[in-house]
Each structure stands twice: as structure tokens, then as C-alpha cells.
Amino acid sequence: MVEIKPLSDYLDGLLPALGVNKKRELLRLLYEVVKRDGVAPQTVLPVEKNLNFERAKKILLQKRYPHSFGKAPKSAFYLPKLELDPAQRADLTPHAFSPKNIYIEPAVADSPLARRARERFPAAQFHAWDGQEMVGSPSFSRRNETLVIHREKYDFLKPCPCSAGNAGCGYNLVNLGFGCRFDCEYCFLQQYQNLHAVLLPANVQDFLDKIDGAAFRRGPFDRPRIGSGEFTDSLAFDELTQYSRALVPFFRARPQLQFEFKTKSTCIEGLLAEAGAENVVVSWSVNAPQFIERVEHFTPPLAQRLAAAAQVAQAGYRLGFHFDPVVPFDGWKAAYTQAAEQMAQSVPADQVAWISVGLLRFSRELKKAVENRFPDNFILDGEFLLDFDGKMRYPEDLRQEVYSHMVPLLRRLFPRAVVYVCMEKPHLCSCAL
Ligand code: SF4
Numbered sequence: 001m002v003e004i005k006p007l008s009d010y011l012d013g014l015l016p017a018l019g020v021n022k023k024r025e026l027l028r029l030l031y032e033v034v035k036r037d038g039v040a041p042q043t044v045l046p047v048e049k050n051l052n053f054e055r056a057k058k059i060l061l062q063k064r065y066p067h068s069f070g071k072a073p074k075s076a077f078y079l080p081k082l083e084l085d086p087a088q089r090a091d092l093t094p095h096a097f098s099p100k101n102i103y104i105e106p107a108v109a110d111s112p113l114a115r116r117a118r119e120r121f122p123a124a125q126f127h128a129w130d131g132q133e134m135v136g137s138p139s140f141s142r143r144n145e146t147l148v149i150h151r152e153k154y155d156f157l158k159p160c161p162c163s164a165g166n167a168g169c170g171y172n173l174v175n176l177g178f179g180c181r182f183d184c185e186y187c188f189l190q191q192y193q194n195l196h197a198v199l200l201p202a203n204v205q206d207f208l209d210k211i212d213g214a215a216f217r218r219g220p221f222d223r224p225r226i227g228s229g230e231f232t233d234s235l236a237f238d239e240l241t242q243y244s245r246a247l248v249p250f251f252r253a254r255p256q257l258q259f260e261f262k263t264k265s266t267c268i269e270g271l272l273a274e275a276g277a278e279n280v281v282v283s284w285s286v287n288a289p290q291f292i293e294r295v296e297h298f299t300p301p302l303a304q305r306l307a308a309a310a311q312v313a314q315a316g317y318r319l320g321f322h323f324d325p326v327v328p329f330d331g332w333k334a335a336y337t338q339a340a341e342q343m344a345q346s347v348p349a350d351q352v353a354w355i356s357v358g359l360l361r362f363s364r365e366l367k368k369a370v371e372n373r374f375p376d377n378f379i380l381d382g383e384f385l386l387d388f389d390g391k392m393r394y395p396e397d398l399r400q401e402v403y404s405h406m407v408p409l410l411r412r413l414f415p416r417a418v419v420y421v422c423m424e425k426p427h428l429c430s431c432a433l
Contacts, residue, residue: 001376004082007031011027011041011045015052015056018053024079025057025079026056028081029060030044032380033064045059065383071395076385078364080368084371088141088372089373091142094298097198098124099124101135102121102127103128103135104126104127104129105130105148108203117240124147134195136196138196140369143196143197143198146196150201151202155175156175158175160172160230170218170220170225171225171227172216175231177201177231177232179232181237181298184299185373186295186360186362186370188362188363191363191365191368193231208247220418220420223257224258225281226258226259226260227260227283228247228260228261229262234260234261234262235265235267235271236263238267238270244270245270245273245274247259247261249274257279258279258280258281259280260281260283266304266305266308268282268308278316278318281317281320283354285321289302307346310347313348320353320354320355323355323406323410325360326360328359328394336409337409340409349415352416354419356419357407359393360379361391363390363391403421
């Protein structure tokens with residue numbers, strides 16, 4: 001982990017009269033280059049006669065953004081104050097999901113989900129939850145210590161909130177759960193989840209009751225798609241929730257719709273216990289194996305995800321894959337090509353319904369959360385620029401290069417699948433088509 005104090009002291013020695021804001025910008029840039037390149041600050045910003053703020057900032061911007069400097073507007077370089085808090089560092093010690101405190105709303109105290117929680121976690125402290133008092137662990141990293149089983153009253157069904165200006169794919173969401181037991185370094189929940197707990201609704205039937213008669217968007221697909229993986233992994237808690245046992249028969253009886261489980265897990269017992277259904281798509285988020293190992297903590301490796309996919313395909317489900325987030329690290333083309341070929345060798349290609357491709361993008365707020373929780377991350381080392389929708393994205397030409405490689409590759413390997421680009425400007429989607 002790069003220490004800030006020596007960098008700050010170095011800048012003070014180099015430019016002693018800097019104001020607070022100017023120092024903040026230079027320190028941010030210096031930190032990011034030192035962290036990315038693993039070099040001393042003296043190498044990045046050497047002593048120079050007549051060095052002033054403007055010159056120092058230009059040198060640092062050129063080194064931090066070698067591809068974009070001179071092309072992107074200055075406002076695209078996001079230089080927030082550097083505030084690293086070691087207390088927020090993620091705990092990467094392997095641990096099972098075993099909450100210490102379980103809060104149950106009285107309205108669902110006798111539900112099958114509450115009953116299973118009592119059986120499965122007998123050592124936990126159980127509390128009645130009135131839905132008013134906020135419960136949760138003191139930090140995001142300890143969120144899995146608290147489980148809340150509740151009756152959802154309002155948030156049942158909604159269109160996927162694609163950013164304005166992006167080419168939407170017409171997705172629809174049911175929010176069956178909030179929180180995740182995995183710890184992917186790029187996960188938006190780190191910045192989004194303010195209640196540090198896992199929330200699971202016990203009234204899955206109320207969600208299903210909203211489906212019939214609802215108006216759905218369809219996007220470029222033959223039928224509307226509905227999925228449950230926005231604020232959680234769709235299957236990571238399925239042994240406990242058994243949502244799959246309710247969802248699969250419900251959607252099997254409604255062939256005009258498609259339901260998608262989105263997961264990185266291998267929790268497929270519930271799916272295998274049901275007969276498969278052509279309109280139930282089980283999708284795995286996939287990535288290059290070395291990326292999974294370094295960035296997607298506690299998740300199964302690619303080979304295990306693909307083995308689970310092969311099993312559910314054999315049981316009669318269709319499959320989906322999401323190459324998301326693609327990170328163009330050194331050697332990305334070969335690594336992602338190999339991962340796609342491994343997919344094609346592992347699962348029946350004609351049972352793959354769709355594959356999406358999306359590059360890493362994130363909100364400004366998430367940047368600080370990631371660098372605090374994972375100070376040795378490499379995912380923030382890329383050249384991220386503030387984009388049209390306020391998100392941080394790679395430069396457009398790099399995104400285009402990735403899509404132009406990935407989309408034709410996946411279309412060749414999976415000719416019957418819909419291959420599409422996720423959360424992207426319309427002209428970049430069409431360039432990949
Ligand atoms: S699996 Fe999804 S929800 Fe879970 S930590 Fe990773 S990105 Fe977040």
C-alpha cells in the first residue's frame with residue numbers, strides 16, 4: 001500500500017508555497033502514478049528549475065493519462081481529495097456466511113425463510129425487527145454479520161435504471177434481496193449500500209403477484225426479460241431463500257416471459273431440484289481467470305462457474321453470460337479470448353440465449369470506496385475519464401477496441417446467442433454489431 005505522507009512531504013519540499021486545492025490535485029496525481037508504476041515520487045516528478053504548479057500538473061497529467069492527455073477535455077480528469085482510511089480496508093480472510101444477528105419482521109416470523117434461518121444459524125442472536133429501527137454492522141466489510149428477513153411492501157418490479165443517454169436493453173428487475181456474500185473490488189454496493197446487512201424478503205409470492213398484467217419493455221429480445229440480480233447475486237443465498245423453487249415453476253407457466261438468474265455462484269441445487277425451463281435463463285458473470293482470482297474475492301473460479309452452467313443446461317435451462325466488467329489489462333485480448341473459448345468448450349453453445357459485454361465503469365463515489373477497501377487494487381489504474389452520464393469510463397477508442405474484439409469473437413463462438421453491449425452510448429453499441 002502506498003503511504004500518502006511521504007508523497008505529501010515530497011511535494012511540500014518541491015513546491016512549498018502551494019495552496020490547499022492545488023496541493024490536493026498534485027497529491028492525487030502523484031499518488032496514482034506512484035501506485036500504478038511502483039516507483040518513487042522523485043522519478044515521477046523530479047526536481048526541476050523553476051517548477052511551478054502548472055508545470056507540475058502538466059507533467060503529472062501526462063504521466064497519469066498518457067493516452068488521453070491532449071485529447072480529453074481537462075474537466076474529464078477527476079481529481080478528488082485523497083483520503084485513505086486504513087480502518088475501511090476489506091477483510092479478505094475466507095469465511096462462511098454465518099450471521100451473528102438475525103432480525104426478523106414479525107409479519108414474516110413464521111415464513112419458511114425465517115424457519116430455515118433459525119435451523120441453519122442456531123448460534124445467531126434472533127431479534128424482532130419493526131422495520132423502523134436501522135440495524136446493521138458498523139462497517140460494510142462486516143455486513144454479512146447481520147441478516148434481515150423482512151416483508152417487502154413497495155419495491156417489487158421496475159425497469160432496469162440504465163443511465164440516460166445509453167442504449168438500453170429493455171431489462172426489468174425484481175429486487176429479491178439486497179447485499180452479497182462475495183466481495184468483488186468493483187462492486188457498486190460498497191458505495192451504494194448504507195445499511196450494512198443482508199436483506200432478504202420472505203414474501204416472494206407478493207413479487208410474483210405483480211408480474212401478471214404488468215407492462216414490460218423488451219429491448220432487442222424476442223420476449224421481455226426479468227431478472228433478480230441488481231442488488232445481490234441471484235443465487236448466492238438460494239440454499240437459504242429457495243427463491244428458485246418459486247420462480248422456476250412460475251415462469252415455466254408463462255412462456256411469453258423470460259426470467260434470468262444472474263450469478264457468480266455455484267448454488268444450483270434449487271434449480272436442479274426443479275425441471276428446467278426454456279424461458280428460464282441462468283446467467284454467469286464471467287471474466288478472465290486471473291482477474292477473477294485477483295479481484296472477485298470469495299467467488300468460484302471460472303472453471304467451476306462453467307461446470308455449474310453445464311449442469312443447469314443439462315437440466316433444461318438456457319444459459320446467459322456477462323463478460324462484465326471487462327478490464328483491458330496487459331494481455332487482455334489473449335486472456336479474454338481464452339476465457340470465451342473455454343466457455344464454448346464447456347457448455348452447449350446452442351443453449352446460450354445471450355451474452356453481454358461491458359467494460360468497467362463506476363460512479364465517482366465508488367472510486368473512493370474501492371481505494372479505501374482495496375488500496376492495492378489495480379482496477380483503478382486504468383485511464384478513467386468522467387463521461388457524459390457522470391460515470392467514470394475508459395476512453396472511447398479503447399472501449400471501441402474492446403467491443404470490436406469481443407463481440408465478433410462471441411458471435412462466432414455462440415452464433416445463436418444475442419450478443420450485446422451493456423450500458424453504452426448507442427454509436428458504440430452499433431460499431432460492435
Ligand atoms: S457478485 Fe455482484 S453483488 Fe456480489 S460482490 Fe460481486 S459484484 Fe457485488
